[in-house]
Amino acid sequence: MNDEKIIVPLDVSDLESAIALMDQLPQVSFWKVGLELFTSTGPAILDVLKSRQKRIFLDLKFHDIPNTVAGACRAAARYGVDLLTIHATCGNDCLKAAVEAVQVGAEKAGTKPPKLIAITVLTSISARDLAFDLKIPLELPEFALEMALLAKNAGLNGAVCSPQEVAQLRDSCGKDFLLVCPGVRPSWAEKGDQKRSLTPSQAFQAGADFLVIGRPITAAADPVLAWDKICEELNLG
Numbered sequence: 001m002n003d004e005k006i007i008v009p010l011d012v013s014d015l016e017s018a019i020a021l022m023d024q025l026p027q028v029s030f031w032k033v034g035l036e037l038f039t040s041t042g043p044a045i046l047d048v049l050k051s052r053q054k055r056i057f058l059d060l061k062f063h064d065i066p067n068t069v070a071g072a073c074r075a076a077a078r079y080g081v082d083l084l085t086i087h088a089t090c091g092n093d094c095l096k097a098a099v100e101a102v103q104v105g106a107e108k109a110g111t112k113p114p115k116l117i118a119i120t121v122l123t124s125i126s127a128r129d130l131a132f133d134l135k136i137p138l139e140l141p142e143f144a145l146e147m148a149l150l151a152k153n154a155g156l157n158g159a160v161c162s163p164q165e166v167a168q169l170r171d172s173c174g175k176d177f178l179l180v181c182p183g184v185r186p187s188w189a190e191k192g193d194q195k196r197s198l199t200p201s202q203a204f205q206a207g208a209d210f211l212v213i214g215r216p217i218t219a220a221a222d223p224v225l226a227w228d229k230i231c232e233e234l235n236l237g
């Protein structure tokens, strides 16, 4: 295992702040661009990351009807990013359309298709939220597993899940299904809005391929120290 398994989100509002964060943490090789930054900068941020030979997780969490999602996936696949997200709750037809669309979009652009991964249940949702607010009549781990299996059967490459469900998803989805875990918190970090977290070492031990760790690093008084501390706790080099 190495530190390329830790993805850091560029959860900032503009290009300048994103570049400042990248400059501050040159050791990070895998960055995530999410809704806030992509809405602000468009693909310009992807060009900056590519010029620095960074890996890119484009986390746009598509969720719409199949025709619309397929169009968005075709467009996003042109960027030559490594990972792209869609919500599993888009449904089977939409997931299948997305799988086809990333192939078509990438082929047209002459680039490698991104690995398409499905959000199962957001890590900010508690079991109580799922049952009482979203009215889902399944236990949360069971629903997360159903969403991962739906994505796998539709041909997606993997899923995003909380570290609390990753062991179960790994058992059921097999070793080749990519499992990316946000909602990761070292014992010394604030949980914030994350409701189903585990520590980085617990998440890897449970079977995660990649961890997404943001504020424990990016909002730390000394982000480099926080990054080093996490790598040290994981024995990464």
Ligand SMILES: O=C(O)c1cc(=O)[nH]c(=O)n1[C@@H]1O[C@H](COP(=O)(O)O)[C@@H](O)[C@H]1O
Binding pocket: 009, 011, 032, 034, 059, 085, 119, 121, 122, 123, 124, 160, 161, 182, 183, 184, 192, 194, 212, 213, 214, 215, 216
């Ligand atoms: O798709 C994601 O990356 C994601 C899915 C999810 O269920 N929960 C979740 O927190 N994320 C993202 O992971 C990152 C977590 O950031 P921190 O909570 O600051 O570590 C954010 O950029 C979220 O958008």
